[in-house]
Amino acid sequence: MKTDQLIAILSQDDTEPRPIAPRVMSRAGLAMVILGTALVAALGIRPDLGQVVSDPIVLMKWIFPLSAAALALNASMRLSRPEVRQVPAQRWLAIIGITAFLWLVASMFAGAQDGLWATMKGNTLAACLTSITSLALIPMGVGMMVLKDGASSSPMRSGLFLGIAAGGFSAALYALHCNEDSPLFFLSWYGLAILAVGALGALIGRSQLRW
Amino acid sequence: MKHGGKAGQDWSQLMRLAIAGDQRAYQELLTAMTPVLRGLIKARAGGMDTSWCEDVVQETLLAIHLKRATWDSDQPLRPWVYAIARHKLVDAFRRRGKRVHVPVEDFTDTLQAEPEPDGFEKRDAEAVIAKLPDRDSALLRCLAVEERGNEECGERLGLSAGALRVALHRALQRLARLRQEGEL
Incomplete structure (x- = not known):
């Protein structure tokens, strides 16, 4: 095909370009709200929610996942533009991750060593991991479909951040039900679940967000 | 020559x-x-031939x-265009099994090519188009x-104006996907 011919065809295609970020947020957000509501309705909200939110430690069950999710979403959306290679949100996200990790390590040393694993695994480890990861999957997939219209210079990172965002919001919703309030529990398993969804997002992104 | 700031603005406006x-x-604009x-691609193509470069130009345009x-319309268009050209050049090298480092900064200066006759493309129109589904290729x-x-x-083709727009857009998307996967 001659380049002139290509240009002639391209200029005839006047399909209106549709911005990426608003569509990711509205569609994936809608999926998250619907599925999250269904999950929380099925599992039930913890009855003592009103009292525990005044405890700053318990409050971290929302603050950590929500701030990680918001930063990761911001990073993923910004990275959908080809000229963007680094975004400030990445650094903040790393700081949150490191803080959570250090807190986890400190809690491990502070607690009674013999009961450590028992506290860590709590009573609902399996439910926690499966709920958070499975709630995240569909919203992440929906977001990924829209993000395919983007032009990321780093498809893997775009997918990773979208996954972390989906995992973070899922964890915050699951926290409405979950009554395991030990930092050993929620830092470990919320963190692991979010990272697992992030890893899956990175894998999907690497193959699906190439352009 | 009229490029740099002024032409950059013109591009954004267009x-x-x-x-x-x-x-x-x-x-x-195109x-x-x-x-x-x-010019940009040829200067960084490391001695690849003209038809190879022209393919990268076409992939960039697509x-x-x-x-x-x-593109964020509050930003100048040029850096966005150069980022796409760089991406497509790196991608084209990758498909040939060549890993190259193309520095980002390298894509910020403007280098106008001498006007060159068009039509060095190694794939003629038929070969490119024949791989698409029948309707797209028609x-x-x-x-x-x-x-x-x-x-x-x-x-x-029995398409209304609206249907033709949709069909054209989809055909171009498929064309880009095929080329990106290196099937053409």
Whole structure:
């Protein structure tokens, strides 16, 4: 095909370009709200929610996942533009991750060593991991479909951040039900679940967000 | 020569018009970009031949078209265009099994190519188009190879104006996907 011919065809295609970020947020957000509501309705909200939110430690069950999710979403959306290679949100996200990790390590040393694993695994480890990861999957997939219209210079990172965002919001919703309030529990398993969804997002992104 | 700041603004302005639906502004923009892209790509192609470079130019134009929603219209257009050209060049090298490092900064200066005759493409129109589904290839063949107008092509393929727009957009997306996967 001659380049002139290509240009002639391209200029005839006047399909209106549709911005990426608003569509990711509205569609994936809608999926998250619907599925999250269904999950929380099925599992039930913890009855003592009103009292525990005044405890700053318990409050971290929302603050950590929500701030990680918001930063990761911001990073993923910004990275959908080809000229963007680094975004400030990445650094903040790393700081949150490191803080959570250090807190986890400190809690491990502070607690009674013999009961450590028992506290860590709590009573609902399996439910926690499966709920958070499975709630995240569909919203992440929906977001990924829209993000395919983007032009990321780093498809893997775009997918990773979208996954972390989906995992973070899922964890915050699951926290409405979950009554395991030990930092050993929620830092470990919320963190692991979010990272697992992030890893899956990175894998999907690497193959699906190439352009 | 008239480039740098002023031409950059012109490009941004043309793109704004194009996004608002001005097809002539769009064609003018793409035509103005092409020699600049040729220059940029040729200078960084490490001695690859002209037809290879022209393929990268075409892939860049196709990506500029399909990804134009990713341009932030408050920002100048040039850095966005160069980022796409760089991406497509790296991608083309990768498909040839060559890993190259193309520094980002390297893509910020403007280097106008000498006007060059078009038509060094190694894949002729038929070979590119034949890999697409029948309807897509019939449409692109009609528009590009036979250079018939929208209306005539729509009539021939039994497509209304609206359906033709959708079909054309989808055909271009598939074309980009095929080329990106290196099947062409």
